[in-house]
Amino acid sequence: MLYRKNPKNGDELSILGFGAMRLPVKEDGSIDDKTATDMVRTCIDNGVNYVDTAWPYHMGESETFLADALADGYRGKVKLATKLPQWMVKRLEDMDKFLNAQLEKLNTDHIDYYLVHSLVGSSWKTIKEIGVLEFLDKAKADGRIINAGFSYHGDPEDFAPIIDAYDWDFCQIQYNFLDTNVQAGTAGLEYAASKGLAVVIMEPLRGGNLADPVPKEILDIWNEADVKRSPVEWALRWVWNHPEVTVVLSGMSAPEHVQENLKVADDGLPNSLTEKELQLVERAAEKYGELMKINCTACRYCMPCPEEVDIPACFEVYNNLHMFGGEDRLKMMYAAKMGGILRGAETNFASQCVQCGQCLDACPQHIPIPDTLEKVAEEFEGPGLGERIAFAKQLFADDSC
Incomplete structure (x- = not known):
């Protein structure tokens, strides 16, 4: 296992982190405790020392599962990360309630790496006004958390102001070879590293979409390489090639994922891909x-929309559906994100478009945006949308702890 240093505190962190969001499950949807525990411990036995979870993962059961998986001395071998569900916070005292509940669920007296979960520009403004920075200072001072950070899912322009607003120890961003200009992107990665933060990467495989199976056209490109690699290895090695990256999280859901990831991590050195490989x-x-399906580059020239439709996000989920499948998962995420559950109070449904045409002149790709939003609405807002919104609210917005 290779390690990279957190510039803020000198922690030597494994370049591969275990993400406990996509654990193996039984037929009834509950976590397969035995298989999942074996996977977590196999990773740790082979040098992984960063384990990541969050309040809503596996319907709230991921943290409780990890308490057992990290028993028998394994807790002391890792840096444990979990997250404050900021969208569920209504008042300052809620933050203490969630953190204390998480300490109990995880059967630990401290969280090594604690994140404010899933920030965007609007939710950052809200949680900051409630007093999250004071909460983080207090929790660090009393030892309940060691390092403070945040995970990010917002627009590129809102990332740097969050970085600059606090003396963060680390941050977590989505990054892969398709998402260099999405959310924080390459510019955000480099900016966070320039400020001395450790950078943890999520979605290096885009939710598994860059793994097998991949389109034949993509396989043909990989097969041109002098050194043959699996699609998973190409995706992970590309992220690790960036020296600004500290840890790459992998949401492993089967034992074979563990074995492949551990093997690939042995070669995940920065600046190790050749120029020819980078071109591939x-x-x-x-x-x-x-x-x-939609030639959108997420440049966001079409934004802001007068009706608050998040046009690039609508197009992203539509493209993902048609490139990768996973209809049920994507429809649920559309309901949660566009329904305002993960983005604050506003909604951003494609059907909110009134065809004002303001976006048409702004789009450098000349996409017929209003007509295309109609297609998105037809795909994602048909029968069952209300039920998905209700389920997402139950999963993400229950304010009890």
Whole structure:
């Protein structure tokens, strides 16, 4: 296992982190405790020392599961990360309630790496006004958390102001070879590193979509390489190639994922891919772009929308559905994100478009945006949307702890 240093505190962190969001499950949807525990402990036995979870993962059961998986001395071998569900916080005292409940669920007296979960520009403004910075200072001072950070899912322009607002120890961003200009993107990665933060990467495989199976056109590109690698290895090695990256989280859901990830991590050195290999990755990214139904680059020139439709986010979920499948998961995420459950109070449904046309002149790709939003609405807002919104509210917005 290779390790990279957190510049803020000198922690030597394994470049591969275990993400406990996609654990193996039984037929009834509950966590397969035995298989999942074996996977977590196999990773730790092979050098992984960063384990990540969060309040809502596995319907709230991920943290409780990890308490047992990290028993028998394993807790002391890892840096444990979990997250404050900021969208569920209504008042300052809620933050203490959630943290204390998480300490109990995880059967630990401290969280090594504690994140404010899933920030965007609007939710940052809200949680900051409630007093999250004072809460973090207090929790660090009394030892309940050691390092404070945040995970980010917002627009590119809102990332740097959050970085600059507090003396963060680390941050967590989505990053892969398709998402260099999405959310924090490459610019955000480099900015956070320039400020001395450790950077933890989520979604290096885009929720598994960059793993097998991949389109034939992409496989043809990978097969041109002098050194043959699996699609998973290409994706992970590309992220690790960036020296600004500290830890890459993998949401492993089967024992074979553990074995492959551990093997790939042995070679995850920064600046280790050749120029030819980097060009192959760039071509693969371009080919994925060609396969997309909507030629949106997420430049956000179309924003802001007068009706508050998040146009690039609507197009992203539509493209993901048609490139990768996973209809049920994507429809649930559409309901949660566009329904305002993970983005604050506002809603951003495609059907809110009134075809004012303001976006048309702004789009450098000349996408017929209003007509395309109609297609998104037809795909994601048909029968069952109300039920998905209700379920998402139950999963993400229950304010009890």
